[in-house]
Amino acid sequence: MPSHPQLAAEFIENKDRAHWHDQSLWFVRSKRDKAVNQLPEWELLREQASQIKQHTVSDLPNLLEEFERNATARGVHVHWARNATEHNEIVHSILKQHNVSRVVKSKSMLTEECHLNPYLERHGIEIIDTDLGERIVQMQNMPPSHIVMPAIHIKKEEIGELFHEKLGTEKGATDPQYLTEAARQHLRQKFIQAEAGITGVNFAIAETGGFVVCTNEGNADLGTSLNKLHIACMGIEKLIPRAGDLSVFLRLLARSATGQPITTYSSHFHGPAPGQEMHIVLLDNGRSEISGSDEFRRSLNCIRCAACMNTCPVYRRSGGYSYSNTVPGPIGSILGPARDPKENSSLPFACSLCGSCTDVCPVKIDLHHQLLTWRKEIRIKGFLPFSKRISMKMMSWMMQAPKLYKLSGKLARWIVPKLPRFLLYNRLNDWGKQRELPEFPKQSFREWMKENHDKK
Numbered sequence: 001m002p003s004h005p006q007l008a009a010e011f012i013e014n015k016d017r018a019h020w021h022d023q024s025l026w027f028v029r030s031k032r033d034k035a036v037n038q039l040p041e042w043e044l045l046r047e048q049a050s051q052i053k054q055h056t057v058s059d060l061p062n063l064l065e066e067f068e069r070n071a072t073a074r075g076v077h078v079h080w081a082r083n084a085t086e087h088n089e090i091v092h093s094i095l096k097q098h099n100v101s102r103v104v105k106s107k108s109m110l111t112e113e114c115h116l117n118p119y120l121e122r123h124g125i126e127i128i129d130t131d132l133g134e135r136i137v138q139m140q141n142m143p144p145s146h147i148v149m150p151a152i153h154i155k156k157e158e159i160g161e162l163f164h165e166k167l168g169t170e171k172g173a174t175d176p177q178y179l180t181e182a183a184r185q186h187l188r189q190k191f192i193q194a195e196a197g198i199t200g201v202n203f204a205i206a207e208t209g210g211f212v213v214c215t216n217e218g219n220a221d222l223g224t225s226l227n228k229l230h231i232a233c234m235g236i237e238k239l240i241p242r243a244g245d246l247s248v249f250l251r252l253l254a255r256s257a258t259g260q261p262i263t264t265y266s267s268h269f270h271g272p273a274p275g276q277e278m279h280i281v282l283l284d285n286g287r288s289e290i291s292g293s294d295e296f297r298r299s300l301n302c303i304r305c306a307a308c309m310n311t312c313p314v315y316r317r318s319g320g321y322s323y324s325n326t327v328p329g330p331i332g333s334i335l336g337p338a339r340d341p342k343e344n345s346s347l348p349f350a351c352s353l354c355g356s357c358t359d360v361c362p363v364k365i366d367l368h369h370q371l372l373t374w375r376k377e378i379r380i381k382g383f384l385p386f387s388k389r390i391s392m393k394m395m396s397w398m399m400q401a402p403k404l405y406k407l408s409g410k411l412a413r414w415i416v417p418k419l420p421r422f423l424l425y426n427r428l429n430d431w432g433k434q435r436e437l438p439e440f441p442k443q444s445f446r447e448w449m450k451e452n453h454d455k456k
Helices: 004-013 015-037 042-058 060-073 084-097 109-114 116-122 132-139 156-166 176-193 219-225 243-258 287-291 297-301 307-311 313-318 329-339 356-360 367-380 386-399 402-418 427-432 445-455
Strands: 077-081 102-105 126-129 196-199 203-205 211-215 229-235 265-269 277-283
Touching: 004 015, 004 313, 015 243, 015 307, 015 313, 042 060, 042 243, 042 297, 060 077, 060 277, 077 084, 084 109, 084 116, 084 229, 084 277, 102 116, 102 176, 102 219, 109 116, 109 229, 116 126, 126 132, 132 156, 132 176, 156 176, 176 219, 196 219, 203 243, 211 219, 211 229, 211 243, 219 265, 287 297, 287 329, 297 329, 307 313, 307 329, 307 356, 329 356, 329 367, 356 367, 386 402
Parallel strands: 077 277, 102 126, 102 196, 196 229, 229 277
Antiparallel strands: 203 211, 211 265
């Protein structure tokens, strides 16, 4: 699999798109800041949410059993899956038992993690993503590039061409309202024809056995209310202990994700409606191992708001697909190596360590510290490329020799301005192309050294 730097270089080649992608995500980050500044108790909510999540992870086995008991008492069928394969087999067996051939699904990053869509399609089941962004990328046979705005990387002109080909809209149409209406009519037929609905889970409550799904389009409600079968797919870290804790997270989630005070629809499910059937599939898939790690346990606090992606200078300029991971960005660069450190060895280095992700995280995950720790782990496990090992060794050697460090700084200050620009800013350093070199006095190295020494 290509590394993050290779895929990022491909994304950056289209400079217009890269700039537009950067600005689009920064606009969302700016909305988040405005929403946060209107809430005086924001930092108190963050601290409270962080403590709730830490308590949950520390007592996860007991809370999961409590959730199972309470959910079962409400008439819900609870299933346990150790990995993605078991998850997909469980979902398929439920659908097969009910002779279902058409399914509608609301946005769920967990089903993306398990690659549920292609699995069901291989078994002859039509599965339609009903979130507009998800449906767009599904039509392109591509995964989401962002966990909240799946099609943020696609321009409206490209969506117009796609809808003309797939939905028969007018050629060249780019009006968002017209395209949205075409998608709405298309999805309405899919809702009516479906025989089952699949949703993700934003929060599950151990105390009540219920769970909450947050959407802005109401597609989760339509997908589950029009069908007699509802399957909810949930990662075990989505649990919270009490119903009273829910208000804390609902106030944090939408503000962090899109700058909204709250999501348009926060749908609460506490058992099946009369005549209907509800199943919950609880997935581990490596989460238990992370919960046992002192260094990375806090990554399970994540509520999938994507605030870290919207602020990350690397993600904004390299695109979601450069991560080759279901969850991209800073949090994905922690979760990816936790699942497969060899395959995702380049992700912890897709970070400037600026700390902006940690600053905006609504549940106070120390993201940039964990990314730095993963760099050490990648080195220890032997997955660090030789080029990085030798350069870091040389840098370490130089940093431990103060005189050599000072001399190298003086040499660089004199030599760099005299080098041809193409040696400094080229395809190997694409991000620096638009930077300007500082102006230096035009003098010889000996003159510069003498002048610099005299100043001291």
